[in-house]
Amino acid sequence: MRLSQLFTKTSKTIPADETARNAQLLIQAGFIYKVMAGVYAYAPLGLRVVENIKQIVREEMNTINGQELVMTNLQPREPWETTGRWDDKAVDVWFKTRLKDGGELGLAWSHEEAVIEMMKQYLSSYKDLPVSVYQFQTKLRNELRAKSGIMRGREFVMKDMYSLSTDVTQHDDYYDSVIEAYKKVYERLGIGKDTYVTFAAGGAFTKFSHEFQTVCEAGEDVIYLHRGKNIAINEEVLDEESLSQLGVKREELESVKSSEVGNIFNFGTDKSKKMNFSFTNEAGEKQFVHLGSYGLGITRVMGVIAEKFADEKGLVWPEAVAPAKVYLARLGSSPEVVKQADELYQRLTAAQVAVIYDDRDTRAGEKFADADLLGIPYRVVISDKTAMNDSYELKGRQADTPHQSTIDDLLKTLGITD
RNA sequence: CGGGGAGUGGCGCAGUUUGGUAGCGCGCGCGGUUUGGGACCGCGAGGUCGCAGGUUCAAAUCCUGUCUCCCCGACCA
Numbered sequence: 001m002r003l004s005q006l007f008t009k010t011s012k013t014i015p016a017d018e019t020a021r022n023a024q025l026l027i028q029a030g031f032i033y034k035v036m037a038g039v040y041a042y043a044p045l046g047l048r049v050v051e052n053i054k055q056i057v058r059e060e061m062n063t064i065n066g067q068e069l070v071m072t073n074l075q076p077r078e079p080w081e082t083t084g085r086w087d088d089k090a091v092d093v094w095f096k097t098r099l100k101d102g103g104e105l106g107l108a109w110s111h112e113e114a115v116i117e118m119m120k121q122y123l124s125s126y127k128d129l130p131v132s133v134y135q136f137q138t139k140l141r142n143e144l145r146a147k148s149g150i151m152r153g154r155e156f157v158m159k160d161m162y163s164l165s166t167d168v169t170q171h172d173d174y175y176d177s178v179i180e181a182y183k184k185v186y187e188r189l190g191i192g193k194d195t196y197v198t199f200a201a202g203g204a205f206t207k208f209s210h211e212f213q214t215v216c217e218a219g220e221d222v223i224y225l226h227r228g229k230n231i232a233i234n235e236e237v238l239d240e241e242s243l244s245q246l247g248v249k250r251e252e253l254e255s256v257k258s259s260e261v262g263n264i265f266n267f268g269t270d271k272s273k274k275m276n277f278s279f280t281n282e283a284g285e286k287q288f289v290h291l292g293s294y295g296l297g298i299t300r301v302m303g304v305i306a307e308k309f310a311d312e313k314g315l316v317w318p319e320a321v322a323p324a325k326v327y328l329a330r331l332g333s334s335p336e337v338v339k340q341a342d343e344l345y346q347r348l349t350a351a352q353v354a355v356i357y358d359d360r361d362t363r364a365g366e367k368f369a370d371a372d373l374l375g376i377p378y379r380v381v382i383s384d385k386t387a388m389n390d391s392y393e394l395k396g397r398q399a400d401t402p403h404q405s406t407i408d409d410l411l412k413t414l415g416i417t418d
Numbered sequence: 419c420g421g422g423g424a425g426u427g428g429c430g431c432a433g434u435u436u437g438g439u440a441g442c443g444c445g446c447g448c449g450g451u452u453u454g455g456g457a458c459c460g461c462g463a464g465g466u467c468g469c470a471g472g473u474u475c476a477a478a479u480c481c482u483g484u485c486u487c488c489c490c491g492a493c494c495a
Contacts, residue, residue, distance in 0.1 A: 092493070393454095
């Protein structure tokens with residue numbers, strides 16, 4: 001990507017109407033554009049981050065046999081009525097609208113009922129199970145109050161997965177595999193060591209559900225950590241019963257602010273019964289499907305990463321999600337410099353390394369400031385000096401000083417092996 | 419939804435108390451000098467002050483209503 005052609009621009013000032021660090025930085029750097037409260041558009045650089053996160057999630061969901069599909073944003077009323085969740089008193093985040101002929105529709109805030117409705121058409125035998133389906137979907141929630149930039153919006157991207165199992169054992173096995181898959185996801189996203197599987201309010205079938213909480217000052221939740229035992233408890237279920245059940249003492253726990261980046265639920269057969277979603281077992285008997293629901297907030301994770309890693313100069317993306325691996329800053333426009341920079345750009349691009357090529361006719365300071373603000377992991381500078389010596393100046397985003405390297409060292413550092 | 423704060427060129431702000439028809443920085447365009455951490459000089463374009471009413475000779479400024487944004491709280495299945 002040539003920066004001279006990118007339509008977004010960075011700004012020297014942070015937007016006045018945002019206080020959330022993630023929103024300030026992402027807007028200032030041109031990753032996102034605010035449309036209204038809690039609703040943000042994703043510009044090219046922001047979209048790259050979103051897609052990188054999605055790809056990591058996709059790979060891990062595929063590993064545990066998740067089958068990707070896409071549900072719809074327009075949802076009919078009936079399935080939600082059967083579970084009692086159409087009523088605004090039961091679900092207060094509904095956006096609702098009407099068809100021209102008067103039929104009432106809901107805009108998708110979740111897809112549990114929708115998925116069941118769909119899967120009923122395909123699954124009818126124990127031989128069809130287990131099945132796990134997932135999607136990346138834009139969720140629409142009429143939150144009373146949006147806040148915290150992209151961490152709590154009215155429109156946001158979420159990966160939601162649903163498992164359909166024959167019985168408790170089959171369900172539990174899958175549920176456990178999702179926990180492991182989620183751990184891998186957060187690990188790959190660079191927030192693994194700060195993300196805790198957290199015991200939270202469970203619902204009708206289990207004492208607890210599991211949340212994935214990332215320690216983050218900007219988060220909305222408070223969790224209690226037992227670092228020694230690697231146990232975390234959401235304050236909403238912190239009572240004597242829970243403590244004794246988990247075998248920890250209150251005074252051993254450390255309270256920290258966190259953001260819920262994932263949540264997994266066991267619905268048992270509750271919804272299946274209400275929606276009459278059954279299959280035939282080996283004995284020819286009608287059984288209800290066990291449902292599990294597994295959410296992972298894609299755009300929220302992006303906000304959390306932006307918050308956690310930023311420094312005073314701007315964003316600092318972990319390599320796995322960065323919009324590019326290399327920020328190639330070309331200083332000056334002498335033929336030698338242009339030649340060296342163009343060649344490196346082509347070489348890296350050919351090697352599948354994402355590069356932001358700053359070929360703009362601007363001064364060095366501006367390029368360096370933008371490289372930092374955009375948070376690209378590696379900065380390579382091409383100048384008269386490097387062109388003359390056939391060297392390459394390389395600096396990590398958070399390194400203090402750059403160093404000169406040969407083309408071989410450079411490619412090696414960037415993980416390119418010919 | 420309760421409480422608090424704020425809406426003035428693309429962005430960040432001043433001006434509002436003490437009404438007299440709009441200013442600064444950045445950005446943008448042109449010319450020139452510069453060129454390794456957001457350069458400098460000159461010239462120039464760009465807003466009628468969220469919106470709607472009202473008071474007044476006169477409203478960014480006063481009054482009423484309304485919309486929007488931010489923060490705290492409540493809510494988050």
